[in-house]
Amino acid sequence: MSEKPFTVQSYIDFINEKKLMGTKCKDCGNIDLPPKSICSKCFKDNVEWIEVEGKGKLATFSAIHVGTTLMNNKGYSMKKPYLFGTIDLDCGVSISSHIKGFDELNPEKIKFGTRLKANFEDGTETFVDRKGNASERPKVFLSFVPE
Ligand SMILES: [Zn+2]
Known part of the structure; x- marks a missing residue:
């Protein structure tokens, strides 16, 4: 393949x-x-x-208030947390991923076992070469959203 x-x-x-x-x-x-x-x-x-078919059930998650630089650059913060969790895929393996499409400020309302699917989003990342020159280059970001 x-x-x-x-x-x-x-x-x-x-x-x-x-x-x-x-x-x-x-x-x-x-x-x-x-x-x-x-x-x-x-x-x-x-x-x-x-x-692997990116479909499965929400197993665990956390609402992250103090995130990585990458996530902060995407607009997440103390006031706008993001969800990161584990999804038990139908094929029998688990994957850890950013989880979107829920109310991050009320994570207690999110139910374990909710069906999720992989979501590929076009974006860019900052690439720094050996000389220290930064440039933006395309990158696809994986997250999981409600099916
Ligand atoms: Zn084996």
Whole structure:
């Protein structure tokens, strides 16, 4: 399916193509997301790429009031927290992600088990080269939203 190496960088490259890709072990069928070159279950290196359907249920989440620089640059703050959580995907693996589409100021109203789907959004990131020159370049951001 793909010749990309089984690395987190490849995983990020696939997200820029709006694909959620993990590795599937050809021996035991275990899926790793993000991908791993060695199966996390049977520790063999007989893995292949698999496109994971980004649908599942909300398992845990936190409302983050003091976030990362990246999230602060996107407009999140003490007064505008964002949600970060874990989604149990239908394919049997879990993924941690930014979660959108809820009232972040009233997180107690959000129900565990709510159906969510992957949401790929076009944006930009600031890239700084070796000489210290900053430039904006396109990037796709993954989040999960109500299905
Ligand atoms: Zn395995």
